[in-house]
Amino acid sequence: MDMKKLPIAAAALLLASTPAFADWGELLNKASGAINTYGQQATDVVSEKTVDEERQIGSEWAATLLGAAPLWANDKAQRYVNDVGLWLALHSERPELAWRFGVLDSPNVNAFATPGGYVFVTRGLLARMRNEAELAGVLAHEIAHVVEKHHLDAVRKAQGIGLGAGLLKQFAIKDKGNATVNERLLGGVKEVMSRGLDKGDEYEADRMGVVIATRAGYDPYGLPAVLQTLQALNAQDSTLALMFATHPEPGARLDALEKAMGTTLEAYAAQPQLQARFQKTVGKP
Numbered sequence: 003m004d005m006k007k008l009p010i011a012a013a014a015l016l017l018a019s020t021p022a023f024a025d026w027g028e029l030l031n032k033a034s035g036a037i038n039t040y041g042q043q044a045t046d047v048v049s050e051k052t053v054d055e056e057r058q059i060g061s062e063w064a065a066t067l068l069g070a071a072p073l074w075a076n077d078k079a080q081r082y083v084n085d086v087g088l089w090l091a092l093h094s095e096r097p098e099l100a101w102r103f104g105v106l107d108s109p110n111v112n113a114f115a116t117p118g119g120y121v122f123v124t125r126g127l128l129a130r131m132r133n134e135a136e137l138a139g140v141l142a143h144e145i146a147h148v149v150e151k152h153h154l155d156a157v158r159k160a161q162g163i164g165l166g167a168g169l170l171k172q173f174a175i176k177d178k179g180n181a182t183v184n185e186r187l188l189g190g191v192k193e194v195m196s197r198g199l200d201k202g203d204e205y206e207a208d209r210m211g212v213v214i215a216t217r218a219g220y221d222p223y224g225l226p227a228v229l230q231t232l233q234a235l236n237a238q239d240s241t242l243a244l245m246f247a248t249h250p251e252p253g254a255r256l257d258a259l260e261k262a263m264g265t266t267l268e269a270y271a272a273q274p275q276l277q278a279r280f281q282k283t284v285g286k287p
């Protein structure tokens with residue numbers, strides 16, 4: 003990644019040996035108790051050896067998304083969103099994943115992630131954003147879903163697969179030719195795509211997303227700003243239908259974030275929003 007392209011504050015945070023991060027341990031524990039049990043979860047659900055398989059599930063899932071809406075034919079915007087996403091992912095609890103970020107050519111307002119590190123934002127949502135900190139907030143929310151394996155949990159639940167059963171064994175990735183097995187995965191994916199994740203997982207991703215974006219050097223209020231924009235849109239607008247059907251309403255998410263953030267992150271509010279760079283690359287809202 004080109005350091006010159008990175009936000010100055012972000013690069014400074016990366017280079018300094020981050021004494022300020024001492025506070026983040028506590029903040030992260032508050033933001034997500036699950037992080038403490040991550041090691042245990044990894045053993046129970048997807049052992050580290052099976053990260054490749056997690057990614058295989060994710061890539062099949064991503065392919066179904068791309069079948070519905072291809073990538074936006076705008077190389078500059080794609081590269082930019084991928085750079086911002088990779089920078090954020092480096093500040094997540096799973097920096098080692100082979101993360102990929104892309105913009106879907108859809109007028110709908112939405113963002114998605116799939117297991118293993120695939121993250122997509124729609125052209126429609128990008129068009130509602132004003133600066134890079136807002137983009138970072140949205141991408142970091144999706145990164146949090148991947149870090150916490152929310153989608154894998156949701157597919158398991160949708161297919162009635164217990165924790166002990168082992169999701170990957172059930173989908174028998176090695177027998178990929180077996181249509182029944184693939185249909186089971188696809189069925190779970192479709193259900194999760196139309197119904198969305200648990201509300202609790204969405205709130206958790208909001209809290210973790212704000213933390214990741216802040217660690218990466220951005221103004222922490224990027225995600226809340228996007229939620230405010232969404233709140234102000236007409237809920238009857240058809241481009242919002244899927245997002246509103248699959249997420250708690252923006253007002254409730256803002257309330258929950260406000261409660262969780264309190265004044266903890268105000269000290270970081272002067273971190274950059276990078277409006278000029280965003281609008282030069284993506285366009286003005």
Ligand SMILES: [Zn+2]
Pocket residue numbers: 143144147204207
């Ligand atoms: Zn979400």
